[in-house]
Amino acid sequence: MISTATVQLMHEYTGRGPTKAKTLINDDVVTVLVVDTLTKGERTLVDTGRSERVLQLRHDYQLAMRDKLIAAVERQLDRSVIAFMSQNHIHPDLAVEVFVLGDERAD
Numbered sequence: 001m002i003s004t005a006t007v008q009l010m011h012e013y014t015g016r017g018p019t020k021a022k023t024l025i026n027d028d029v030v031t032v033l034v035v036d037t038l039t040k041g042e043r044t045l046v047d048t049g050r051s052e053r054v055l056q057l058r059h060d061y062q063l064a065m066r067d068k069l070i071a072a073v074e075r076q077l078d079r080s081v082i083a084f085m086s087q088n089h090i091h092p093d094l095a096v097e098v099f100v101l102g103d104e105r106a107d
Contacts, residue, residue, distance in 0.1 A: 005072035
């Protein structure tokens with residue numbers, strides 16, 4: 001469900017979601033690996049030597065999605081998220097979202 005929520009949010013914010021996503025949970029760390037994330041426009045920028053601009057744009061998207069991504073993880077696992085980190089890679093087209101969990105949420 002975390003993978004699905006991540007793909008849906010990326011689609012909502014960028015107009016295109018990744019084609020694959022995998023969530024790994026190890027103790028207090030949740031890692032979501034997404035594959036094939038770039039839009040056609042972003043791929044065009046990469047092909048014309050503007051990879052750094054694409055990485056900056058992706059960083060901006062991740063900041064904009066941050067609260068919703070955290071909320072999705074907290075909802076699914078009933079634990080608080082105390083840290084969120086995100087990174088993109090161009091070749092191959094991958095991204096990773098990392099959540100560090102705190103204690104169970106007190107509702």
